[in-house]
Amino acid sequence: MRKITAGLFISLDGVIEDPQDWHFPYFNEEMGQAVDGQLGSADTLLLGRKTYDSFAAAWPEREKAGADDADFATKLGDARKIVVSRQELHFTWRNSELLKGDLIEAVTALKKEPSTSDIAMSGSVSVVRRLLAAGLLDELHLLVHPIAVYKGMRLFEDADTPLPLKLLSSTTFATGVVHLVYRLDDDAPTGDYNSAKANLPQSDD
Structure with missing residues (x-):
């Protein structure tokens, strides 16, 4: 069965909203390798609509520009991109499609497709939360930045029960x-x- 991984930039106080406003000063070669390993190596991307819209507005142009990030942009363009949205969407970025039907049923079927590649997510926090709750998310990659942002959406909402997680790896x-x-x-x-x-x-006494 295919593995689903989700990568998020997150502040020390748990904020994941608008990382472009605070995470770039911390983006070095190590982080680039981590992002490429989780997101750039997958042949299928599962994205919420807002994340997809931001990607589609930037990465095709970066691929055309041929700058330092063009290779990564090409990887994203070549990947199959499945978008979670309740609205019908018109796609201009190649290899993009709308997720059909119920999210949990569709993702369960997606995990059963024959492939040796992971299904990768970036951002898309509402989808991440639902897949975690359904037990369908295999790995949660958190890039925890040493900064308190103080405001903005956080990864986890208030809930009645805790969500136990097991640490698989830690790299500073x-x-x-x-x-x-x-x-x-x-x-x-x-x-x-x-x-x-x-x-x-x-006490020794």
Whole structure:
């Protein structure tokens, strides 16, 4: 079954909105490799409409310009791009299509398609939340920036129950950005203060 990965730029206080306003000073070669590894290596992109619109407004022109980011722009252009939207859309960026039917049913079927490549997401937080809740998101790649933004949409909304995650890897970049990769934790630890206090330093007396 195909794996779905989601990558997000996120501030230390959990904000994921408008990263173009605060994350560029931290974008170095390490982050570029991380983004290319998660997003640029996939043959299928699953994107919310707002994220798709921002990509489609920028990357085709960057590909044509032939500058330093043209190779990455070509990778995005060549990938199959599936857009989650309730509206009918007119696509001008090649290899773009609208997700048909119910999100959960359609993504479940997409994961079962024969392919050795991941399905990658970028941004698209409302879709990420729904796929996490449905247990369909395999990896959550968070690029945590050492900055508090103070305002804007955060990754996680208020909910009645917690969402346990398991840390798969952690890499610290020279800029102070930490690349964290999580998956849902089906075997999350349990306990209370009585079990935790045994791990406090004990007196020798």
